[in-house]
Amino acid sequence: MQYLEGRRYVVMAIFMLVGLLFAGRLFYLQVLDDSYKAAADRNTLQRKVQIPFRGLIYDRRDSVLVQNTPVYDLVVVPREVKSLDSAKFCRVMQLSIEDLRLGLRLAKKYSRVKPSPLLLNLSTTELASIQDYLDDFPGFHTQMRMARAYKTENLAHALGYVGSITPAFLEKPKYAKYQPGENVGISGLEAYYEPTLMGQRGVQYRLVNVRGIDKGPFRGGEFDTLAVAGQDLHLSIDAELQAYGEELLAGRRGYIVALDPRTGELLCFVSAPHFQPQALTGKGMGNRYMDLQNNPNRPLFDRPLQAKYPPGSVFKLVNELVAMQLGAVGPGTGFPCNWSLVKCTHRHEYPSNVTIAIKNSCNPYFYQVMHAAVQRHQVANASEDLHLGLAQWSKLVKSFGLGDKLGVDMGHENSGLIPTPERYDKKYSKQVGQVSAKRRSRSYRGWNFKTIYSLSIGQGEIELTGLQTANLMATIANRGFYYTPHFVRHVGKATQPLPEYRQRHYTGVDTTLFKYIIPGMCEVVDGRGGTARLASLRQFGIAVAGKTGTVQNSQGDDHSTFAAFAPANDPKIAIAVFIENGGFGGSAAAPAAGLMMEKYLRGKVVNYHHRMEDWIKYGNLTIHAKH
Numbered sequence: 238m239q240y241l242e243g244r245r246y247v248v249m250a251i252f253m254l255v256g257l258l259f260a261g262r263l264f265y266l267q268v269l270d271d272s273y274k275a276a277a278d279r280n281t282l283q284r285k286v287q288i289p290f291r292g293l294i295y296d297r298r299d300s301v302l303v304q305n306t307p308v309y310d311l312v313v314v315p316r317e318v319k320s321l322d323s324a325k326f327c328r329v330m331q332l333s334i335e336d337l338r339l340g341l342r343l344a345k346k347y348s349r350v351k352p353s354p355l356l357l358n359l360s361t362t363e364l365a366s367i368q369d370y371l372d373d374f375p376g377f378h379t380q381m382r383m384a385r386a387y388k389t390e391n392l393a394h395a396l397g398y399v400g401s402i403t404p405a406f407l408e409k410p411k412y413a414k415y416q417p418g419e420n421v422g423i424s425g426l427e428a429y430y431e432p433t434l435m436g437q438r439g440v441q442y443r444l445v446n447v448r449g450i451d452k453g454p455f456r457g458g459e460f461d462t463l464a465v466a467g468q469d470l471h472l473s474i475d476a477e478l479q480a481y482g483e484e485l486l487a488g489r490r491g492y493i494v495a496l497d498p499r500t501g502e503l504l505c506f507v508s509a510p511h512f513q514p515q516a517l518t519g520k521g522m523g524n525r526y527m528d529l530q531n532n533p534n535r536p537l538f539d540r541p542l543q544a545k546y547p548p549g550s551v552f553k554l555v556n557e558l559v560a561m562q563l564g565a566v567g568p569g570t571g572f573p574c575n576w577s578l579v580k581c582t583h584r585h586e587y588p589s590n591v592t593i594a595i596k597n598s599c600n601p602y603f604y605q606v607m608h609a610a611v612q613r614h615q616v617a618n619a620s621e622d623l624h625l626g627l628a629q630w631s632k633l634v635k636s637f638g639l640g641d642k643l644g645v646d647m648g649h650e651n652s653g654l655i656p657t658p659e660r661y662d663k664k665y666s667k668q669v670g671q672v673s674a675k676r677r678s679r680s681y682r683g684w685n686f687k688t689i690y691s692l693s694i695g696q697g698e699i700e701l702t703g704l705q706t707a708n709l710m711a712t713i714a715n716r717g718f719y720y721t722p723h724f725v726r727h728v729g730k731a732t733q734p735l736p737e738y739r740q741r742h743y744t745g746v747d748t749t750l751f752k753y754i755i756p757g758m759c760e761v762v763d764g765r766g767g768t769a770r771l772a773s774l775r776q777f778g779i780a781v782a783g784k785t786g787t788v789q790n791s792q793g794d795d796h797s798t799f800a801a802f803a804p805a806n807d808p809k810i811a812i813a814v815f816i817e818n819g820g821f822g823g824s825a826a827a828p829a830a831g832l833m834m835e836k837y838l839r840g841k842v843v844n845y846h847h848r849m850e851d852w853i854k855y856g857n858l859t860i861h862a863k864h
């Protein structure tokens with residue numbers, strides 16, 4: 238039954254393809270119109286397109302990830318078909334009689350003299366058995382074309398896939414030169430770098446007489462062009478690190494994004510659960526795609542770029558930097574851990590400075606930091622003052638590349654969300670008319686600090702993507718600037734990154750202020766009672782600076798997040814890990830990040846860390862006390 242379904246899909250695909258080819262005949266040579274008319278009296282002008290070799294894709298160590306391979310289709314030329322023994326044909330080709338009839342009807346509709354595909358992506362066994370019988374079935378031939386082949390089982394979300402161009406693509410000016418039936422990058426890097434990978438197609442114009450005999454090149458070939466092969470992409474992704482990360486999170490939902498803060502080069506891009514890039518190519522692709530589409534864990538969803546999660550406590554770092562920039566607090570500012578403002582994560586020492594506050598992730602401390610930042614008594618009216626303060630806050634937060642697309646070389650990046658005061662005005666404007674005159678003087682916009690205080694601990698309306706969180710760590714690692722994160726180190730024979738990736742982006746926070754938050758981040762990992770001890774690489778002499786987050790989830794168990802960079806004083810990797818329903822940030826996301834950094838910085842993971850790997854892969858992550 239399943240096999241029949243598969244065949245039906247193939248014929249459906251052919252139906253679309255043939256429909257497209259048919260429509261494509263209208264494309265014919267408008268430029269050469271006049272010459273065409275002159276020549277058409279005796280001969281037909283045939284346009285032969287030569288498809289160039291598509292560029293390959295390599296990882297940062299020059300291992301091939303994606304290459305080209307020949308695949309074979311069974312095609313039919315209707316005029317050549319004579320006295321077909323349909324029953325025998327269907328038996329040999331493992332095709333139903335209905336599918337054969339449909340295929341032949343569509344082929345005739347397209348052209349009686351040109352080949353139309355009947356079965357796509359024959360397996361080698363099928364090819365061999367079919368070729369034995371082809372002499373018995375005049376009019377049927379096998380035809381070769383190039384398809385993508387994968388040397389990796391990972392990175393499917395970033396690589397994207399290649400397929401036949403769809404009608405929707407053909408309508409875009411960008412794809413004006415494409416012919417129906419041609420291959421095109423449908424998603425991911427294959428789509429983003431399509432012009433680079435594709436190269437330039439060659440075109441030859443031949444004169445063919447009424448009997449179909451080639452009469453030579455049109456006008457001596459003066460309109461002919463040669464195909465130019467596509468250029469290779471050299472990715473910054475470390476294929477081994479990528480494979481390791483996908484394995485760690487295979488049974489989870491979430492992401493791991495790591496980049497080199499010194500360049501903005503992405504080192505790994507894990508979206509969990511993952512799938513193999515092979516799934517979206519070749520025979521049976523339609524069925525596999527539908528299976529992935531129907532999977533409740535949504536493996537096709539590109540979480541690092543598209544999922545927007547509240548950042549949780551990781552965001553306290555941004556709030557501290559912004560408050561310092563606004564002059565509201567300094568590194569030595571202390572605030573009491575006052576549980577009447579907001580519940581704290583746990584009981585801890587008095588947060589007399591920012592290092593102790595970050596180490597303990599003290600909620601009341603950062604409530605007061607944010608309050609001081611957005612209510613600075615710049616104007617007399619408290620509501621106006623908050624409005625003004627929050628606008629300044631929002632502008633500085635956005636200067637970290639948050640709340641907007643970073644501009645990664647991928648088409649489907651999400652912008653996340655950083656709220657503005659106008660957003661709250663709009664949200665609460667309906668209530669304004671209902672509040673009493675007395676309250677209106679204090680809170681006449683319908684909202685006040687109590688309404689928005691959860692921003693201070695990274696909850697509420699704030700949403701960040703995984704890429705933004707990792708880039709935030711790179712920005713702190715660099716003490717105040719970042720390079721636009723990117724997948725492609727260089728293209729073709731070039732050795733330099735593309736110019737847009739060589740430019741530093743400074744935040745609105747003074748570069749001298751970043752050093753004040755880093756000791757607290759180191760305490761989180763290596764300090765006594767730190768919340769992310771499992772991310773420590775101290776035994777290897779490497780200091781890790783990081784921050785855990787536990788994101789409340791109304792739908793179920795809390796989400797676990799951890800973001801970090803290492804080595805703290807000479808950063809080579811910045812990382813963000815998010816595990817849905819992973820419970821407390823320190824228990825799941827932190828060890829996953831620690832292992833990834835160990836793997837990248839040391840090239841391997843020590844044996845005694847295998848228990849930690851098993852814990853992340855198979856452990857019941859939410860059994861530990863949340864704090």
Ligand SMILES: [Zn+2]
Nearest residue numbers: 574581599600
């Ligand atoms: Zn506290």
